[in-house]
Amino acid sequence: MSDFGEAFALALDMLARLDANLLSIVYLSLWVSLSALAIATCLGLPAGTALAIYRFPGRGVLVLLVNAMLGLPPVVVGLAAYLLLSRAGPLGSFGLLFTPGAMVIVQTVLVLPIIAALVHRAMEETWARYGHEFQILGATRRKAIPQLLLIGRSPVLTALLAGFGRAISEVGAIIIVGGNIAGVTRTMTTTIVLETSKGNLALALALGIVLISISIAINGLAFALAARRYAS
Amino acid sequence: MKSLRLLVLAFCAPLALLATSPARAQQSFIVLASTTSVDNSGLLGHILPIFTKKTGIAVRVIAQGTGQALATASHGDADLVLVHDPDAEAKFMADGDGLTRREIAWNDFILVGPKSDPAKVSGKKDILEALRAVWNAQVPFVSRGDKSGTDALEKRLWKADNLDPAQAGPWYKDIGGGMGAALNAAAAMDAYTLSDRGTWLSFNNRQNLVIVVQGDRRLLNYYDVIQLDPKKHPNIKRAQAKQLADWLASQEGQAAIAGYTVGGEKLFHPEADPKP
Numbered sequence: 082m083s084d085f086g087e088a089f090a091l092a093l094d095m096l097a098r099l100d101a102n103l104l105s106i107v108y109l110s111l112w113v114s115l116s117a118l119a120i121a122t123c124l125g126l127p128a129g130t131a132l133a134i135y136r137f138p139g140r141g142v143l144v145l146l147v148n149a150m151l152g153l154p155p156v157v158v159g160l161a162a163y164l165l166l167s168r169a170g171p172l173g174s175f176g177l178l179f180t181p182g183a184m185v186i187v188q189t190v191l192v193l194p195i196i197a198a199l200v201h202r203a204m205e206e207t208w209a210r211y212g213h214e215f216q217i218l219g220a221t222r223r224k225a226i227p228q229l230l231l232i233g234r235s236p237v238l239t240a241l242l243a244g245f246g247r248a249i250s251e252v253g254a255i256i257i258v259g260g261n262i263a264g265v266t267r268t269m270t271t272t273i274v275l276e277t278s279k280g281n282l283a284l285a286l287a288l289g290i291v292l293i294s295i296s297i298a299i300n301g302l303a304f305a306l307a308a309r310r311y312a313s
Numbered sequence: 314m315k316s317l318r319l320l321v322l323a324f325c326a327p328l329a330l331l332a333t334s335p336a337r338a339q340q341s342f343i344v345l346a347s348t349t350s351v352d353n354s355g356l357l358g359h360i361l362p363i364f365t366k367k368t369g370i371a372v373r374v375i376a377q378g379t380g381q382a383l384a385t386a387s388h389g390d391a392d393l394v395l396v397h398d399p400d401a402e403a404k405f406m407a408d409g410d411g412l413t414r415r416e417i418a419w420n421d422f423i424l425v426g427p428k429s430d431p432a433k434v435s436g437k438k439d440i441l442e443a444l445r446a447v448w449n450a451q452v453p454f455v456s457r458g459d460k461s462g463t464d465a466l467e468k469r470l471w472k473a474d475n476l477d478p479a480q481a482g483p484w485y486k487d488i489g490g491g492m493g494a495a496l497n498a499a500a501a502m503d504a505y506t507l508s509d510r511g512t513w514l515s516f517n518n519r520q521n522l523v524i525v526v527q528g529d530r531r532l533l534n535y536y537d538v539i540q541l542d543p544k545k546h547p548n549i550k551r552a553q554a555k556q557l558a559d560w561l562a563s564q565e566g567q568a569a570i571a572g573y574t575v576g577g578e579k580l581f582h583p584e585a586d587p588k589p
Binding site: 279 | 344353358373376388390491492496500515517518546548
């Protein structure tokens with residue numbers, strides 16, 4: 082148990098000193114994960130809603146596929162992205178491999194199904210409850226989307242936080258396409274892998290505590306903002 | 314409608330982050346595919362800043378097992394390679410991926426095991442004899458199993474004594490991981506494992522593990538720097554990679570390697586140091 086005590090002390094110490102090295106790693110982690118979340122949101126929000134309210138051939142299969150992709154193994158996504166982004170691969174000329182950009186791409190692929198699937202589920206319920214009223218009022222489906230999203234904003238927020246959780250905690254994909262290069266592609270999770278391999282278990286655990294603290298802070302912030310919006 | 318626009322804005326605001334990429338100001342850099350042993354031990358962190366200061370070329374290190382590092386390079390994703398598996402390197406050269414191959418440092422492998430030493434191998438000078446004792450005692454042994462330089466040597470040693478780890482019992486644990494993972498596993502289950510000295514000296518979770526066998530000539534560990542053949546890899550930064558390779562082999566680079574110590578112990582010997 083001494084490792085846990087030491088880890089907490091180390092974590093507090095790092096946070097108190099605002100260790101420069103730690104800050105740059107935290108910054109990169111947040112940058113990569115929030116970028117992936119933003120892109121996945123812009124794609125997943127409309128996609129999930131469309132799946133819920135439009136009826137078209139092949140919709141059932143699409144819903145099944147999106148839900149199946151919730152179980153995408155990060156390491157496989159990372160490997161596939163590596164082969165595509167490698168110099169020898171079809172997208173090699175972009176020079177994205179071993180850059181933060183490559184990490185954003187793989188995390189977007191991992192986050193998108195989470196957001197699309199959870200938004201689909203939420204919007205399906207909302208549409209079942211309110212869709213009829215919208216149609217009586219003469220709104221087209223497309224016009225109803227914004228209102229539906231507003232009504233269902235609580236589960237949508239949950240979808241976004243779930244997506245963020247997947248991104249910030251992920252290591253299998255980003256360590257392959259990022260390469261864990263110090264100062265360039267080293268994030269919280271890849272640092273934890275590295276320090277564990279060096280036998281610095283207390284330090285690795287301390288970084289884990291910092292990571293969880295950041296996650297709690299971001300979730301708290303999101304809930305506080307949502308609560309304010311409800312109040313207003 | 315206004316609230317919706319706000320909502321969309323709030324969701325997409327993080328996109329603005331994309332414009333503030335954390336990638337540093339465009340400094341000239343090369344990618345070095347290397348092994349975990351030279352990186353985790355702190356050697357590269359010690360010597361590369363000296364090179365960068367002198368030349369202005371930053372070096373981005375991808376630390377992998379030798380097998381993976383060579384694969385990365387053969388895909389054209391690295392500009393230079395620093396690895397330690399003679400057989401795999403020879404194949405890499407024969408495949409036309411490498412242009413020149415130079416030894417720039419050496420140290421040695423060691424057999425580590427629990428203090429209690431259930432296989433009674435402590436102090437043996439002959440590594441094959443020691444491994445045979447572990448085999449006969451059927452005590453836990455951790456194998457990297459990841460085609461790294463260390464893994465390749467371990468497989469060669471068993472083979473040299475006509476033993477086949479594939480036929481070993483459950484005491485032989487193929488963990489499929491890096492040196493650090495193997496040491497963590499060995500420490501957790503009081504097992505024997507083969508380690509390079511650099512990683513061992515800088516490893517901080519030894520628990521009951523100690524060095525039990527060292528000093529056999531067959532345990533020498535050679536680190537080679539390999540420049541890539543531009544015919545096969547036209548996109549690599551050939552000139553800067555050559556600069557680093559030349560510097561590593563130069564008097565200054567060799568002195569930097571010799572100057573890296575942990576707890577007063579030299580982790581890597583420059584190429585010219587006399588071998589035992």
